[in-house]
Amino acid sequence: MSSRHFFVAGTDTDVGKTLVACGILKAAEARGMRTLAIKPVAAGAEHTADGLRNQDAVMLMAAMTETLPYHQVNPVLLEPPIAPHIAAQQVGKRITVSQLSGLCRGAMMQAADLVLIEGAGGWRVPLNRHELLSGLAVELQAPVILVVGMKLGCISHALLTADAIRADGLRIAAWVANQIDPQMLCFDENLSSLKALLGVPFLGVVPYLLDNKRGVDAVSAYIDISIL
Known part of the structure; x- marks a missing residue:
């Protein structure tokens, strides 16, 4: 398993999360790194010529090397x-942390310099009546890259x-x-407060005008992965 694997949470x-994850993958590729991404659980799919597909997973596949x-x-x-x-529940499936962990570890057997595992929704997303998706990050002992949606x-x-992550x-x-x-309102002031209160390394700001308009290559220019 890669020693440089991270769980991308929002x-x-x-x-x-997906836009930022793709930007990180492209920034790593520009540094000559081999990259891999996994979207263990995705809710929301479209019918395509290749079958059901989730757009976030498709974006990750296009961004990784x-x-x-x-x-x-x-x-x-x-x-x-x-x-x-x-x-x-609606389709009669049961998802467990151990199941997802095994699937992720299988994918992570492929050699890569950087592996991103993207979550779904926020941190406390249930998988079943007793387990949360955050348990997968714990099981994989994956450091977390937190994507903060800048809004009120x-x-x-x-x-x-x-x-919750630290707990x-x-x-x-x-x-x-x-x-x-x-x-x-007061974007810069909110950003400064977050930098001080979170107290963890900061990779950068992805401007709104780039969101899904100029692609992940443009986004990668705003992300500094050197501290990873």
């Missing part, structure tokens, strides 16, 4: 775009998420600010 759903079949990048795919444990309330969301015994390797609200 302060909420739709905060840009190594080649894996779709079912290894995204081993658990649920069609309804709802909470994974509810989607799983983001400071509380970020600090609560950071507290689970994991290290926050770094964080990224993703500007998801172009009208956010």
